[in-house]
């Protein structure tokens with residue numbers, strides 16, 4: 227367990243080779259099964275759908291358009307795309323209609339000036355969606371768990387309350403993975419969601435329905451949650467922006483399942499997902515109640531930011547190699563920074579990234595929380611994973627294969643408090659120190675959000691640990707933003723994540739805005755004829 231460079235050992239190279247071979251085999255197999263069976267995506271006809279949530283809010287409060295008209299546009303879009311994509315899984319269109327009329331009446335009455343509205347109700351009349359694990363009063367609150375499919379939320383999650391206070395209107399819920407613990411969004415309550423750029427591919431997870439809904443412009447913005455990459459992976463696979471805020475700045479009440487320890491409370495974050503970078507800052511202000519900790523009103527001078535980047539985790543076992551199109555993004559960004567701003571981005575080689583997976587798994591262990599097998603019963607017992615596996619084979623299980631597999635492997639690796647656990651937690655602590663030292667007050671770190679663009683449905687089962695590119699940032703307790711940067715050679719979205727020290731979220735967001743300007747950001751999905 228010392229500091230020797232494991233990536234150079236013979237056995238490591240053999241394991242990498244076997245993994246690469248298995249990965250190629252599955253790529254070929256899934257390509258055969260799914261290749262060529264893409265469904266056509268309805269094109270965006272209504273130009274309002276292309277606008278940022280902030281631009282829509284401005285149009286509503288300056289009476290250029292009504293909230294009701296905006297709502298109708300998004301409802302129509304959801305009805306158009308959902309049969310193909312299955313991203314929105316519950317709606318409250320009737321209630322939203324009344325709330326939109328109230329917003330319009332407020333604007334029409336003129337009792338409050340435009341300026342005051344902009345300050346106090348910055349998203350007045352703007353429709354949004356959130357994932358089915360963040361409670362919205364009256365709507366299903368299942369987190370993709372079959373035994374919770376009859377549960378309706380009795381109140382709004384704290385984050386929804388804050389958004390409503392800012393005038394935004396929740397219109398529906400989006401799909402998730404079972405108990406939000408996987409990076410493909412498919413479950414036995416709502417089924418599976420499809421990628422808008424290629425319906426044979428995944429939308430990611432656990433906020434996969436939300437990533438998909440944003441990519442196809444089904445709502446003005448979305449809210450996701452992330453304990454291992456669940457905001458950033460779907461943002462990556464669907465080509466949108468997603469921000470994972472500094473720990474404990476956005477309230478978590480009303481997110482199911484709840485974190486089981488104080489540590490997990492810092493790993494789990496709720497944050498915005500959107501098509502336009504300009505929405506990140508105002509949304510973050512609303513959901514953090516403009517926390518003074520984040521100094522979101524302080525202007526950021528790009529020239530004063532120190533840029534560091536690393537193109538891969540150094541080749542850890544059981545994780546895919548970073549695809550060439552993704553690797554190439556780092557050189558493009560470095561070139562842009564140099565040319566446009568005379569900024570030199572520094573390439574670094576932080577070795578601990580190649581232990582990301584083991585570090586994440588160890589840090590997720592808790593002293594006394596329920597097991598995953600217990601959580602799968604909504605804490606009313608525990609499932610027998612072997613029996614569930616038999617039932618799954620004959621299509622009688624209410625659980626996804628990966629949830630059953632997670633129960634089977636949850637005791638593997640280390641246990642809370644044992645030697646290996648202590649080693650991996652201390653590695654995390656040292657890594658956190660190393661990152662914090664590197665980033666200082668004004669540094670950002672650019673890193674792949676994920677090593678490959680969206681795989682075919684079910685293909686993540688053949689490379690489960692690829693999520694470690696995002697997961698490591700959760701346990702380091704740092705904020706991060708996914709930045710979309712166009713499409714790869716297969717027409718699938720790619721991009722990178724930008725990470726800063728705690729409380730420096732505004733730096734990540736400033737970089738997102740800069741790279742959107744330089745590289746175009748969200749690309750509306752094309753029609754596949």
Ligand SMILES: CCCCCCCC/C=C\CCCCCCCC(N)=O
Nearest residue numbers: 406408409452453454455456631690
């Ligand atoms: C047949 C192969 C089965 C492999 C089973 C592997 C089990 C892996 C378990 C957990 C992977 C965690 C994925 C984290 C996804 C994101 C979580 C989040 N909410 O942010």
